[in-house]
Amino acid sequence: MGLPRFGRPKNDGELSSNLYVANCGSAVGISDDDIASVFCKFGELKGVYAADESGTRVIVAYAEEGSAQAALKALHGRPCPELGGRSLHIRYSVLQPTTQDQASDLVPVSITASDVSIPGLYLMHDFISAKEEEELLQAVDCRPWNSLAKRRVQHYGYEFRYDIRNVNTRHCLGGLPSFVSPILERISSCPTFKNVKNIVLDQLTVNEYPPGVGLSPHVDTHSAFEDLIFSLSLSGPCIMEFRRYENGDWLPKVASCAVAKIENTEDQSNFLRRAIYLPPRSLLLLSGEARYAWHHYIPHHKIDKVNGRIIRRASRRVSFTFRKVRAGHQISTTIASFSYVHHHYSPSLLLMMRITFARQNSENLGMWLQILLSFLLPLVSTSKTPTFPFLQDRHWIFFSSNCVEFCLKYIYAITTNLCSRDNVGYVVECIGYVLL
Ligand SMILES: O=C(O)CCC(=O)C(=O)O
Numbered sequence: 001m002g003l004p005r006f007g008r009p010k011n012d013g014e015l016s017s018n019l020y021v022a023n024c025g026s027a028v029g030i031s032d033d034d035i036a037s038v039f040c041k042f043g044e045l046k047g048v049y050a051a052d053e054s055g056t057r058v059i060v061a062y063a064e065e066g067s068a069q070a071a072l073k074a075l076h077g078r079p080c081p082e083l084g085g086r087s088l089h090i091r092y093s094v095l096q097p098t099t100q101d102q103a104s105d106l107v108p109v110s111i112t113a114s115d116v117s118i119p120g121l122y123l124m125h126d127f128i129s130a131k132e133e134e135e136l137l138q139a140v141d142c143r144p145w146n147s148l149a150k151r152r153v154q155h156y157g158y159e160f161r162y163d164i165r166n167v168n169t170r171h172c173l174g175g176l177p178s179f180v181s182p183i184l185e186r187i188s189s190c191p192t193f194k195n196v197k198n199i200v201l202d203q204l205t206v207n208e209y210p211p212g213v214g215l216s217p218h219v220d221t222h223s224a225f226e227d228l229i230f231s232l233s234l235s236g237p238c239i240m241e242f243r244r245y246e247n248g249d250w251l252p253k254v255a256s257c258a259v260a261k262i263e264n265t266e267d268q269s270n271f272l273r274r275a276i277y278l279p280p281r282s283l284l285l286l287s288g289e290a291r292y293a294w295h296h297y298i299p300h301h302k303i304d305k306v307n308g309r310i311i312r313r314a315s316r317r318v319s320f321t322f323r324k325v326r327a328g329h330q331i332s333t334t335i336a337s338f339s340y341v342h343h344h345y346s347p348s349l350l351l352m353m354r355i356t357f358a359r360q361n362s363e364n365l366g367m368w369l370q371i372l373l374s375f376l377l378p379l380v381s382t383s384k385t386p387t388f389p390f391l392q393d394r395h396w397i398f399f400s401s402n403c404v405e406f407c408l409k410y411i412y413a414i415t416t417n418l419c420s421r422d423n424v425g426y427v428v429e430c431i432g433y434v435l436l
């Protein structure tokens with residue numbers, strides 16, 4: 001792909017006409033043109049380039065050093081309203097001689113799951129017929145879509161909230177629609193997928209991607225959904241890429257891999273990278289390591305290269321992602337010792353929690369209060385038995401597990417923000433589960 005190679009200046013204080021700008025780019029829905037329109041205010045631009053394959057870091061090249069200096073002074077470390085309020089991290093960058101192996105920019109695109117070789121990843125081609133595909137598309141097209149910045153979505157079962165990357169388990173939208181029943185039955189009787197027999201998938205997100213639109217790197221929230229995540233591709237093809245960061249190795253080390261190990265020229269972070277081609281009517285399953293330890297994303301490309309063949313994303317792609325929501329009482333089974341502590345709550349304080357819980361506009365405040373209470377209450381409470389007659393044991397477990405859930409969500413959010421790395425947040429969240 002021949003990206004220009006940039007690196008840190010050798011000497012501290014060395015100026016340059018090029019800036020390395022982190023926290024914006026195509027993977028987060030910000031185009032090079034959007035970035036250019038912000039940076040061109042400081043002087044003549046030579047170009048905006050991807051700094052690496054992350055899609056979240058760019059090089060902004062100016063004709064003059066003075067322009068780069070002015071832009072760095074004005075924009076570094078501040079939220080940029082024209083770029084979705086994202087805080088930009090900027091420093092000088094210099095062009096490196098292109099002696100490195102350019103092939104390391106390329107990741108081979110696998111056609112089959114066995115080629116991609118990520119434990120827990122499965123792909124079934126032609127999982128549905130063309131007729132079924134047409135019927136599913138018709139069914140969603142006559143239902144209302146919610147528009148996000150670049151794509152449209154529909155949620156069934158439980159709404160997925162993108163702001164907290166979670167579902168509200170207290171707000172069930174109803175069962176999954178009958179038009180997906182044949183798909184669910186086929187999934188549960190498919191011999192390729194292990195452990196599917198007893199699983200009742202209860203959350204469906206339908207994504208509609210216009211041609212060229214992708215999805216940013218993410219791991220589906222561990223605490224929100226159970227192990228198995230199915231994604232059915234309809235209408236158009238795409239490439240899904242996967243990354244596993246070396247510092248996210250709380251799971252066993254990945255088996256041998258014939259994959260590109262990207263060494264980012266800018267921050268020297270290492271990650272494994274793979275890609276798989278998802279044709280229409282195929283069903284992808286992410287489970288185990290593929291679901292928990294690898295980030296998945298869809299690059300924002302209009303054209304993909306698969307085994308030397310050019311594949312145009314000419315039509316929209318619609319995906320049906322089926323998941324099983326991890327309910328409060330189920331979480332409590334893994335954190336039984338913690339819920340035991342919460343049986344010490346006095347009812348009046350529990351009521352306070354419930355009130356703050358219900359106040360939608362100050363949900364943050366409510367969550368913080370719950371976290372605080374979950375640590376303080378066992379220390380001050382004298383009563384071991386809940387005295388509200390209408391509260392059964394299972395309610396207590398439900399509430400207590402929600403406290404843990406929110407507590408961990410905040411630990412996750414804080415560490416993610418502090419370290420500006422998603423996977424650090426996930427690791428801390430998971431350590432939390434294990435310890436509790
Ligand atoms: O569109 C897809 O196939 C994947 C969607 C996805 O990863 C998600 O909704 O979390």
Ligand SMILES: [Fe+2]
Binds near residue numbers: 218219220296
């Ligand atoms: Fe996902």
